[in-house]
Amino acid sequence: MPRASPKGGSSIFEILKLILNAIGVGAILWWCVASWRLHSINPAASSGEVHVPRVGKGRKKTAPTTVVPVSAEEELGQSNPDAQSGQSSPKVPLGDPFWVFCASQWSHCWCHGDIRWGNEETWHMIPAKPGEAQKIECSIDHLPDVVPGDDLKHCECLITPGTEVYRRTNPMIIHQDEAERLGATLVSSCELFFEARKAQAVDMAQWLAMEGLCSEAWEEQVRFNRSLRAGPRQLSVETRQHLFRARVDVRFKKIMARFSEKGWFKRGWVTYVAGDPSSPFVKMAEELIKSVHYFSSWPIIVFNFGLVMPESWTPERFPRLVILHSTPLPTEAHLKRSFNFNKLRSILMSKVHTGIQVDVDQFIAPGADILFQLTEKWIHKEYPFPLMPAHFADWSIKDQPNAPWWPRYCPDPEKPCPMQTMRWAHAHPTWTYWALPFFGRWVRRHFRDERLPNVTLRGFQAPGLRVGEIPEDEDMLNVALWEERATQQWCKFDVPATVEFESLLNWKPSDGDRCLHGIGCTNIGGDQRWYVEGVPKVYWTAHHAVDPVQTSKILELIRVKERAGKWPPAIVYDQNFWKSGEELHAKHPELKCLT
Ligand SMILES: *[C@@H]1O[C@H](CO)[C@@H](O)[C@H](O)[C@H]1NC(C)=O
Numbered sequence: 001m002p003r004a005s006p007k008g009g010s011s012i013f014e015i016l017k018l019i020l021n022a023i024g025v026g027a028i029l030w031w032c033v034a035s036w037r038l039h040s041i042n043p044a045a046s047s048g049e050v051h052v053p054r055v056g057k058g059r060k061k062t063a064p065t066t067v068v069p070v071s072a073e074e075e076l077g078q079s080n081p082d083a084q085s086g087q088s089s090p091k092v093p094l095g096d097p098f099w100v101f102c103a104s105q106w107s108h109c110w111c112h113g114d115i116r117w118g119n120e121e122t123w124h125m126i127p128a129k130p131g132e133a134q135k136i137e138c139s140i141d142h143l144p145d146v147v148p149g150d151d152l153k154h155c156e157c158l159i160t161p162g163t164e165v166y167r168r169t170n171p172m173i174i175h176q177d178e179a180e181r182l183g184a185t186l187v188s189s190c191e192l193f194f195e196a197r198k199a200q201a202v203d204m205a206q207w208l209a210m211e212g213l214c215s216e217a218w219e220e221q222v223r224f225n226r227s228l229r230a231g232p233r234q235l236s237v238e239t240r241q242h243l244f245r246a247r248v249d250v251r252f253k254k255i256m257a258r259f260s261e262k263g264w265f266k267r268g269w270v271t272y273v274a275g276d277p278s279s280p281f282v283k284m285a286e287e288l289i290k291s292v293h294y295f296s297s298w299p300i301i302v303f304n305f306g307l308v309m310p311e312s313w314t315p316e317r318f319p320r321l322v323i324l325h326s327t328p329l330p331t332e333a334h335l336k337r338s339f340n341f342n343k344l345r346s347i348l349m350s351k352v353h354t355g356i357q358v359d360v361d362q363f364i365a366p367g368a369d370i371l372f373q374l375t376e377k378w379i380h381k382e383y384p385f386p387l388m389p390a391h392f393a394d395w396s397i398k399d400q401p402n403a404p405w406w407p408r409y410c411p412d413p414e415k416p417c418p419m420q421t422m423r424w425a426h427a428h429p430t431w432t433y434w435a436l437p438f439f440g441r442w443v444r445r446h447f448r449d450e451r452l453p454n455v456t457l458r459g460f461q462a463p464g465l466r467v468g469e470i471p472e473d474e475d476m477l478n479v480a481l482w483e484e485r486a487t488q489q490w491c492k493f494d495v496p497a498t499v500e501f502e503s504l505l506n507w508k509p510s511d512g513d514r515c516l517h518g519i520g521c522t523n524i525g526g527d528q529r530w531y532v533e534g535v536p537k538v539y540w541t542a543h544h545a546v547d548p549v550q551t552s553k554i555l556e557l558i559r560v561k562e563r564a565g566k567w568p569p570a571i572v573y574d575q576n577f578w579k580s581g582e583e584l585h586a587k588h589p590e591l592k593c594l595t
């Protein structure tokens, strides 16, 4: 269904979706099958056999040596006898070149090796250019129509093991035995979550989050439970299991080891990206990564759902970057989910005690680390929900007349709406592990397409809602928080435009606590229901930083000012700077948002 309303940054994600499409149907099918069949369980500290009751296809746990190696070609249903000959032994981790799905028809393929266009037995070859990547539009407008009438025409990219680009390739798409041998260790998976489920409090929370997504036993248990019935858009438990597997990028393993303990990061920024190294999203992500290195002392965990990571992202340049790789979401019409559900997958696979999710069109600013502390202060056993910042607009059924959730939560904003518990929030969640079960529960509801029942609350009749019909992650997170009666949100710590940072860049010590320069000093627009005087801006992160060149310049300017001790406090409300949330809330006890 179409988006119910325009929201900040949605156009970017439309394009991201296109990029995802470029990766395509065939690839996900193949990756799913390949990763499942070829994966050999290699738990780091497992003592003997662990019985995993039907987490995954009732398959027995197999020792790595007895896994029957299947070449990528075989998995793709192609016959290439040459590729079979060089089955690598553990000491020779180099296999023969193999083809991977690169782009569906009408999308672009970015590839260092040869590219081929066509389907099954008929291909048009585009030879590689030595030493450089090619980006090709895979369509009959640019390439000969080798299989007229075939809608499944696509491009494939030839990957050659051992090359420099191979080291940066998503290890979820290569032979899974080889990924393991190369050291791209599996760091998240249903089996690992299950095996660790009693190890520490965080692991228990993780399994609580994952059980309904991962476990076939659970699926069987609830088969006759009407309230947990899966709908027509459900992803099977096998597909769900594939979607929660992540491998660490070999080059960033040491960094991961340095920042994690017993498999968990204490704190971390978490983002996600897909796209070739020339894509604007990857360039935006690079600025975000830079900003974390400038202004935070915590690591940033980047989930890659695409093919190849850029050459310039090295552990030397970014000593607090950790890249984890996973597979893209399915793209078949009835299984399709918005690209942004990868945000929720990233959160569930990131294994951080305390996390702050940031999109690639964000950057962080001085003082942002305090958000980790505040997140730990507000999210705990008694309040086990993520916190998101208030949106810049108080969306309602007036802006989104066709959105399926409003009849349940607020059919008329002029009247009391007991089911809507707070203003629309922006999908930039922060969380502690206490909120993991919440994420797991709602991703499960979406991925199983469950239905929320009709309820009556204080005389208000709320009709049911099919969760799988909710189009975007942000829509679902708002629905989920209201549904569970959560009431807390952040003030606007993701300030909508980079230009607003000009107001802080123009601050002079002689201004004192007055914010005098530009639109960055004004409140976020108010509303009659939640924030009559508007919402404070908190300059811990920027949003809509969509021009990497501009972002890079702003980051340097901020850095210079910060180093000179001339960066003002981050909180701005009523044209004033506030040194802390305490100071602001003491003066304005009516403000519902947290800082
Ligand atoms: C069905 O599932 C719901 C939600 O988990 C649970 O509260 C309820 O007890 C279950 N019903 C039965 C009959 O098992």
Ligand SMILES: *[C@@H]1O[C@H](CO)[C@@H](O)[C@H](O)[C@H]1NC(C)=O
Pocket: 454, 463, 464
């Ligand atoms: C839920 O409410 C809708 C109308 O809002 C009604 O058509 C439907 O029959 C109700 N379902 C149940 C199970 O009561």
